[in-house]
Amino acid sequence: MIEQLPSLPAGILGFRLRGIVTADDYESVMVPDIEAAFALNRKVRSIIHLGDDFTGFAPGAMWDDVKLGFRHISGWERTAVVTDVGWVRVMSSVFGFAIPSHFKLFSNAQMDDAMRWIAEPR
Structure with a gap:
């Protein structure tokens, strides 16, 4: 499941991933929010929280995540990933350099x- 993080400033998208995340979660929650944000802003910041209740991705969901990130590849200004999930931290550390925005784990x-960093002025 994916849910929006509440009360973020304009131009900042925030999502919390819980349980098993499916491709439908991306299509029904993240895609509309991301497309709407890019319709209003040239650059967007994002914060993604994968808490202790995150258990993984269903088949196809990881591919949707990759496609979603690359759809607006030059528009990501800053990205924060918040998690203690070991394999997510490793993957973020290994591939963080490939994210075309300022990335922080x-x-x-x-x-x-993370909330302060994602919202600090340019």
């Missing part, structure tokens, strides 16, 4: 720091 205990 935070632990769950650093959620407030």
